[in-house]
Amino acid sequence: MSAYDTLHDRAHELGLCIGRWSPGDGVTRYRFFASKDHSHLDYFSGDGMFTALGIKEATIFLRGIARGRVLGLTEAEQMVRRHGMTVGS
Numbered sequence: 001m002s003a004y005d006t007l008h009d010r011a012h013e014l015g016l017c018i019g020r021w022s023p024g025d026g027v028t029r030y031r032f033f034a035s036k037d038h039s040h041l042d043y044f045s046g047d048g049m050f051t052a053l054g055i056k057e058a059t060i061f062l063r064g065i066a067r068g069r070v071l072g073l074t075e076a077e078q079m080v081r082r083h084g085m086t087v088g089s
Contacts, residue, residue: 029053031043031048
């Protein structure tokens with residue numbers, strides 16, 4: 001199984017899909033989409049949620065998504081923690 005196949009399978013497990021593009025400069029781009037509809041997926045669609053430069057960055061992105069879900073944090077809670085803010089009651 002190739003690194004891309006592994007990446008694709010992991011993204012699918014997390015409810016994401018991937019479009020990829022190799023422009024010829026040596027760095028493959030991986031764009032992640034929240035849509036599960038693969039039939040109309042295109043790398044150049046305007047609704048991508050993140051674009052990774054290279055397989056390593058794409059893998060790190062998926063690890064972050066998976067870790068956030070394991071911790072059960074909402075997107076807002078993740079942002080608060082990432083920027084070191086506190087939430088008052």
